[in-house]
Amino acid sequence: MNCQDYMMSTKDLKRYNKKDFLSYASGFDYQIDIDEGNITGFKSDDEIKQSMKKWKINEFRDFYGFTHKNNDSGYELDARNYKCLDCLTTLKPDYTSQKNNYYCADCL
Ligand SMILES: [Zn+2]
Numbered sequence: 001m002n003c004q005d006y007m008m009s010t011k012d013l014k015r016y017n018k019k020d021f022l023s024y025a026s027g028f029d030y031q032i033d034i035d036e037g038n039i040t041g042f043k044s045d046d047e048i049k050q051s052m053k054k055w056k057i058n059e060f061r062d063f064y065g066f067t068h069k070n071n072d073s074g075y076e077l078d079a080r081n082y083k084c085l086d087c088l089t090t091l092k093p094d095y096t097s098q099k100n101n102y103y104c105a106d107c108l
Contacts, residue, residue: 013068013077015085021060024069025052 014020031045042048052060061067066076067085077083083090084104091104 012070012073013075013088014071015068016060016064016066018055018057018060020069021055021057021064022052024064025049 016024026049029045030039030042030048033039034042034044034048039048042051055063061078061080064076065078067079068077068088069075079085079088080102081091084107085102086107087104089104089106091101
């Protein structure tokens with residue numbers, strides 16, 4: 001375990017659920033991103049926020065690029081296919097080789 005792994009132990013990182021992502025999203029206004037074409041498929045900030053209510057958890061993870069976040073430091077981690085999303089132990093290579101296997105054997 002290296003220093004960074006130790007610093008980012010499970011107690012520091014919150015696994016974002018849908019409610020967390022929606023709350024996080026409410027802090028942003030996406031109108032400029034939409035107008036400038038950085039976000040496509042939506043016409044307004046209101047439209048994307050309405051759409052988000054129906055998003056699945058992985059859509060939030062893809063959009064924001066993280067699964068876990070430290071709300072104090074702002075540190076974001078995308079642990080998919082790398083660490084167990086429950087306990088954040090590093091997955092063994094035989095797990096990461098399996099697509100969409102996000103959990104260690106103990107948490108499955
Ligand atoms: Zn686990």
